[in-house]
Amino acid sequence: MTQLGEPIAIGIIQDPDDPECPFSHEPPPKGDPGKNELIGTGSVLAKAMKNRTSTDLVSQPSPDAVDNPRYRSGHPLYSPGSLRSASAATQAEWPVEIQLATGESRRLPVRCAAHHLIPAQEALKDSDLVPFMVHKDTPEDVKGGSVDGVLSRDVGYNVNGRENGVYLPGSYAVGGGRGGLRVWSTTDEPDVEEEDLPENADSCESAYLTGNPDTMDQHTPKWQYVKQAMLLTPGQFHDRHADYSREVQLKLNTIAARLAKQYEDREAANCPCEDCKKTREQWAKAGYPSPVTLVARLNGLSARFGGYLDGSSWAMNLYTSKWGKAYMQARKSGKSWAKI
Numbered sequence: 226m227t228q229l230g231e232p233i234a235i236g237i238i239q240d241p242d243d244p245e246c247p248f249s250h251e252p253p254p255k256g257d258p259g260k261n262e263l264i265g266t267g268s269v270l271a272k273a274m275k276n277r278t279s280t281d282l283v284s285q286p287s288p289d290a291v292d293n294p295r296y297r298s299g300h301p302l303y304s305p306g307s308l309r310s311a312s313a314a315t316q317a318e319w320p321v322e323i324q325l326a327t328g329e330s331r332r333l334p335v336r337c338a339a340h341h342l343i344p345a346q347e348a349l350k351d352s353d354l355v356p357f358m359v360h361k362d363t364p365e366d367v368k369g370g371s372v373d374g375v376l377s378r379d380v381g382y383n384v385n386g387r388e389n390g391v392y393l394p395g396s397y398a399v400g401g402g403r404g405g406l407r408v409w410s411t412t413d414e415p416d417v418e419e420e421d422l423p424e425n426a427d428s429c430e431s432a433y434l435t436g437n438p439d440t441m442d443q444h445t446p447k448w449q450y451v452k453q454a455m456l457l458t459p460g461q462f463h464d465r466h467a468d469y470s471r472e473v474q475l476k477l478n479t480i481a482a483r484l485a486k487q488y489e490d491r492e493a494a495n496c497p498c499e500d501c502k503k504t505r506e507q508w509a510k511a512g513y514p515s516p517v518t519l520v521a522r523l524n525g526l527s528a529r530f531g532g533y534l535d536g537s538s539w540a541m542n543l544y545t546s547k548w549g550k551a552y553m554q555a556r557k558s559g560k561s562w563a564k565i
Contacts, residue, residue, distance in 0.1 A: 247487060248514040249378075250500040258360035259283075259379030259515075263367050265345025267338055269385040274339055280386025280527075281520045288387040294337050294458060301457040302335050302394075308404055321453040323446055325433060333406070333434075335454045336398035340463055340545070342391055342527035342534070343477070345384045347470035353481035358382055358519065361512035377512035380519050388524040391531050393463040393545060394454040399434055409434040409447070438551035443562035451548045452565060459536035466545040476526055480519075488513055536565075 253259070260282050272278070274291045294302040301320050311319075311334075319332040343349055350367040359365040359374025383389075399409040410432040436445035443449075451462045491501040492508070504514065533543040541557070544550045555563035 246491075246498040246501060247484075247516050247518050248491070248498075248501060249517045250504070250514065253378035253511075253515070257378070258363040259381055261358060261365055261379045261381065262383040262385055263345060263349060263355065263358075263365055263372075265341050265349075265368070265384050267340065270341060270390045271339035273383075273385050274387050274390045274392075278383070278385075278387055280383045280388045280524055281381060282383050283381035283520070291387065291390070291392065293339070293392060302337065304334050304336070304398075308334055308336075308398055308406055320457050321450055323434070323449045324444070325446060326444070331408075331433070333408070333450060334398040335394050335457055337392040337394050337458060337460075338397055338463070339390050340393050341384060342389050342530045343384065343473055343523060344466070344470045347467060348473040349384060349477060352474050352477035354477040354484075357481055357484045357513075357516060375513050376515050377508075378515050380515050380517075382520050382523060389527045391460065391534055392458070393460045393534065394458045395463045395546075396434075396450075399450065408432050409450075438547045441548075441551055441555075442560075448548065448552075451546070452552075455536055455549075456565060461534045461536060461544060461549050462546040464546045464548075468550070469543055469545050472542055473526075473530065480522065480526075484516055484519075 262282070271293065275293075277287045277290045279286050279288055294300045295304050297303055304315075304319075306315070316332060319334045321333040321335055323331045323333060325331065346368045349355065350369075350372075355365065355367070355372045356375050358376070358380045359372060360376055360379050361374050363379075364371040364373050365379070396409040397405060399406050401407045401409070401411060408431070434446045434450055436447035438448075441448040455462050490496065491498055492505055496502045496505065501514070508514070530543065532538060533540050534545060539549075539553055541553055544553065552563055552565070
């Protein structure tokens with residue numbers, strides 16, 4: 226993790242093979258509105274990553290499988306067993322070592338969770354793009370409601386597909402959630418992306434992993450843990466990611482604006498596509514033709530964002546934790562300890 230860049234703008238992913246027209250010219254099957262899955266769930270995403278379930282519900286390719294680091298033999302974070310009942314020998318092999326102000330040291334484990342590169346609840350759900358993914362007469366379920374569409378058929382996007390997933394470290398192993406060691410203080414802002422909330426949270430009153438990113442230095446216990454967790458995974462630490470989600474939503478809205486312009490062009494007198502010209506009289510009733518390369522475009526967008534979450538490069542506006550933001554700010558200001 227060595228590259229640190231200024232705020233970057235993720236470019237719009239071009240359609241594969243740059244087709245002359247991005248819209249389907251095939252009539253949709255009668256009585257079949259198609260299918261999307263737009264409600265994000267972390268556990269479903271994790272299964273999809275392991276089972277090679279794609280974001281593409283139409284062609285259904287089989288992307289490479291990715292398992293949680295805790296189950297990958299040979300990975301630094303390999304730890305398939307229970308943490309709270311771990312033997313002394315197992316604890317001695319835990320990969321993170323924290324130096325406390327008392328002079329004592331503690332060895333700790335790290336756990337990762339599957340996260341959406343395009344967050345379903347915080348980015349996709351309220352973006353301008355969703356109507357361009359959904360059948361006009363079949364509202365699409367999203368978390369907490371539904372969205373009306375404008376298409377003749379769903380595009381077939383699964384937000385819980387493998388291509389939209391990444392494993393990132395967090396406080397799961399040391400916090401008060403299910404199976405955690407309860408040594409991470411609970412003063413942090415919770416993640417409102419409901420798919421990622423811990424289950425059965427316990428009190429962390431005796432926590433010794435403390436600190437605040439606004440005042441952190443190399444001795445801050447939480448920063449010591451975060452830094453090592455990111456190096457071992459490798460990948461950005463994850464807790465609250467509202468700023469990251471806003472960046473993603475901006476790109477989704479840009480794609481939506483481009484699609485709207487392309488539909489508008491095809492309804493004009495100088496329509497650039499002869500096939501669209503033949504069917505556009507039916508669009509008001511049947512819905513717009515589906516943008517057939519949209520799923521591939523979204524996968525490309527996920528891949529671009531993933532390149533800034535895997536720890537190889539950093540950008541000042543793409544972070545999934547306030548600890549990552551504070552690290553980049555400290556490094557930019559020349560703090561000698563802010564090096565990963």
